[in-house]
Amino acid sequence: MGVTKKQAFIDLPAVCSAGGVVRLPGSKSLSNRLLLLSALSAGETEISGLLASDDTARMLDALRILGVRIEPQGVSGVRVQGVGGRFPVRKAALFLGNAGTAFRSLTAVLALAGGDYTLSGVPRMHERPIGDLVDGLRRLGAHIDYLGNENYPPLAIRPGTVRPGGCVQIRGDVSSQFLSGLLMALPLGGVETAVEVTGELISRPYVEMTLAVMARFGVEVIREGGRRFVVPAGSAYRSPGRVRVEGDASSASYFLALGALGGGPVRVEGVGADSVQGDVRFAEALAQMGARIDVGDRAITARAPASGRLHGIDLDANAIPDAAMTLATTALFAEGETTLRNIASWRVKETDRIAAMAAELKKLGATVDAGADWLRIHPPSGGLSSPPEGVDTYEDHRMAMCFSLAAFGAPVRINDPGCVAKTFPDYFARFAEVTQAVPVIAIDGPSASGKGTVAARVATALGWHYLDSGALYRLTALAAQRAGVTWDDEQALAVIAARLNVRFDSDSVWLAGEPVSAAIRSEVISAGASQVAAWPAVRAALLFRQRLFRRAPGLVTDGRDMGSVVFPDAQTKIFLTARVEVRAQRRYQQLRENGMSASIQPILQDLRERDERDSQRPVAPLRQSEEACLLDTSDLTIEQAVEKVLAWHGEAV
Ligand SMILES: O=C(O)C1=C[C@@H](OP(=O)(O)O)[C@@H](O)[C@H](O)C1
Ligand SMILES: C=C(OP(=O)(O)O)C(=O)O
Numbered sequence: 001m002g003v004t005k006k007q008a009f010i011d012l013p014a015v016c017s018a019g020g021v022v023r024l025p026g027s028k029s030l031s032n033r034l035l036l037l038s039a040l041s042a043g044e045t046e047i048s049g050l051l052a053s054d055d056t057a058r059m060l061d062a063l064r065i066l067g068v069r070i071e072p073q074g075v076s077g078v079r080v081q082g083v084g085g086r087f088p089v090r091k092a093a094l095f096l097g098n099a100g101t102a103f104r105s106l107t108a109v110l111a112l113a114g115g116d117y118t119l120s121g122v123p124r125m126h127e128r129p130i131g132d133l134v135d136g137l138r139r140l141g142a143h144i145d146y147l148g149n150e151n152y153p154p155l156a157i158r159p160g161t162v163r164p165g166g167c168v169q170i171r172g173d174v175s176s177q178f179l180s181g182l183l184m185a186l187p188l189g190g191v192e193t194a195v196e197v198t199g200e201l202i203s204r205p206y207v208e209m210t211l212a213v214m215a216r217f218g219v220e221v222i223r224e225g226g227r228r229f230v231v232p233a234g235s236a237y238r239s240p241g242r243v244r245v246e247g248d249a250s251s252a253s254y255f256l257a258l259g260a261l262g263g264g265p266v267r268v269e270g271v272g273a274d275s276v277q278g279d280v281r282f283a284e285a286l287a288q289m290g291a292r293i294d295v296g297d298r299a300i301t302a303r304a305p306a307s308g309r310l311h312g313i314d315l316d317a318n319a320i321p322d323a324a325m326t327l328a329t330t331a332l333f334a335e336g337e338t339t340l341r342n343i344a345s346w347r348v349k350e351t352d353r354i355a356a357m358a359a360e361l362k363k364l365g366a367t368v369d370a371g372a373d374w375l376r377i378h379p380p381s382g383g384l385s386s387p388p389e390g391v392d393t394y395e396d397h398r399m400a401m402c403f404s405l406a407a408f409g410a411p412v413r414i415n416d417p418g419c420v421a422k423t424f425p426d427y428f429a430r431f432a433e434v435t436q437a438v439p440v441i442a443i444d445g446p447s448a449s450g451k452g453t454v455a456a457r458v459a460t461a462l463g464w465h466y467l468d469s470g471a472l473y474r475l476t477a478l479a480a481q482r483a484g485v486t487w488d489d490e491q492a493l494a495v496i497a498a499r500l501n502v503r504f505d506s507d508s509v510w511l512a513g514e515p516v517s518a519a520i521r522s523e524v525i526s527a528g529a530s531q532v533a534a535w536p537a538v539r540a541a542l543l544f545r546q547r548l549f550r551r552a553p554g555l556v557t558d559g560r561d562m563g564s565v566v567f568p569d570a571q572t573k574i575f576l577t578a579r580v581e582v583r584a585q586r587r588y589q590q591l592r593e594n595g596m597s598a599s600i601q602p603i604l605q606d607l608r609e610r611d612e613r614d615s616q617r618p619v620a621p622l623r624q625s626e627e628a629c630l631l632d633t634s635d636l637t638i639e640q641a642v643e644k645v646l647a648w649h650g651e652a653v
Pocket of ligand 2: 101322349398423
């Protein structure tokens with residue numbers, strides 16, 4: 001289940017359990033720090049386990065433009081030829097996307113580098129503050145101009161009279177990346193410089209990570225209390241030769257949550273107890289919610305609580321701003337409310353994450369309260385609702401990944417899923433590997449083949465849900481007729497299909513509160529259904545609607561494109577047919593039993609024409625897909641056909 005960058009949405013099936021092993025992609029924060037310090041070092045550095053994503057691509061591109069030689073090595077490694085503190089290219093324009101870790105650190109480094117540089121990013125990057133860092137750098141004598149709004153990128157950096165030394169103050173309450181960037185840049189000055197943080201220092205573990213990475217490259221920053229850091233005279237980066245990037249602890253959070261929600265165990269490999277990433281402490285928060293967690297040296301495992309259900313928590317999440325987002329969607333399934341505090345930085349990340357999270361959680365039925373720096377989630381009382389318009393992701397990779405967890409409650413449509421490329425391009429494929437979707441038996445076949453009768457009986461036998469997908473097309477035809485819309489008006493029909501107010505119960509179909517089981521079976525509406533079903537816009541409008549029927553414990557569905565288009569991942573696919581003469585005979589008998597007069601010839605003729613139309617139409621034509629088992633019921637009773645389907649299903653599980 002991969003996604004492309006431009007894909008409008010991905011429909012995640014409802015998930016009933018999760019378990020397995022995930023080898024984590026490299027840490028974004030470590031990858032970009034290691035790349036930068038390798039480039040600034042004397043000597044060559046081999047980095048393995050590097051993250052391949054948009055954020056690291058922006059850093060790699062920038063360093064190459066600055067004249068750093070970087071060659072790929074193996075599957076996920078690079079060899080970086082360090083420049084010994086001086087970039088060969090003294091004038092360049094750098095585009096840094098929405099990579100905070102690249103933008104902030106390169107601003108600091110280039111401000112002390114003595115060249116002419118412009119730094120820009122995507123529109124959202126230009127809304128993410130950088131004033132506190134620029135102020136700190138200007139105090140050191142850097143020459144930086146704002147090219148757009150004051151205190152925000154894009155920036156122009158010119159050679160200044162930079163005199164590191166003494167003590168420079170920097171604010172730490174908007175982003176820790178300002179302090180991290182400044183600290184990483186100061187060894188370029190060569191003289192002792194102290195940095196003093198004013199205001200609160202948020203996201204502190206990321207500063208610890210910065211100090212750990214600098215130490216690995218030979219620069220030991222001296223700490224004096226919690227807010228003063230001294231970069232000693234004569235500090236210079238030296239390559240450690242080889243470094244390996246840990247797995248990304250923030251990316252681990254989604255899979256650990258899956259383990260906690262879906263039974264588990266889910267084991268993430270690549271981070272563990274000795275990690276330098278603060279986000280490993282997400283596992284503790286999950287344990288507080290009741291999950292069973294094992295933290296090993298290089299792996300973490302999560303399982304659901306013995307009681308089965310997580311419970312809400314009240315947490316100061318300042319130290320784990322990224323992974324804390326995962327708690328917000330995990331909270332949808334917890335007992336009681338969850339409050340996340342001290343998360344003001346969420347407002348200036350890829351989007352205003354407090355506002356975005358609140359808006360989308362509400363769409364799923366949660367009650368949400370939010371303040372300037374906190375968020376409280378009350379899980380939906382009557383089960384999750386799944387908005388047909390999809391969950392919006394605000395060009396924020398973490399929104400997309402967090403909301404994949406909603407699939408534990410209902411099928412969910414995630415809009416713009418390609419935004420995960422910022423840190424985890426194959427996220428959805430990995431998600432599919434460790435989750436077990438609610439099973440589907442998809443029965444496709446031509447008109448009057450008996451597939452509906454067989455499917456409904458199989459559903460009853462298994463205690464599963466049943467979807468007669470053809471009924472949705474019939475309902476669209478009927479609703480259109482009632483609204484005075486003709487069956488050739490594709491766009492108007494699509495609007496009707498999207499807004500169908502329909503309810504199925506055990507033996508009736510309801511349209512806008514009125515029973516219509518008989519009305520939708522009339523010959524006129526049957527012909528209308530076939531006509532409206534040929535319109536691509538109608539099929540698109542009904543796609544998610546059909547997928548919404550996939551709920552635990554399972555779904556049996558019949559139609560024309562159930563196995564090929566609507567549920568391509570169905571566990572059991574059947575193409576159910578019968579000779580056209582047999583189908584005509586069955587339809588004839590059915591009509592007679594219902595007291596209608598009928599003769600066989602026109603029925604036969606009509607079925608032949610309908611077969612032709614259904615198999616020739618350009619959108620979702622009726623044909624047996626390769627994986628589908630062929631069930632010819634010409635010489636079978638209904639009971640025999642049902643038994644056959646159940647037997648095939650038994651083999652598939
Ligand atoms: O230094 C880093 O690598 C990061 C620091 C954090 O940002 P803030 O310090 O802005 O909270 C975090 O959210 C970001 O994803 C990565
Ligand atoms: C805040 C994030 O990114 P950035 O490094 O751009 O700040 C993030 O990855 O959640």
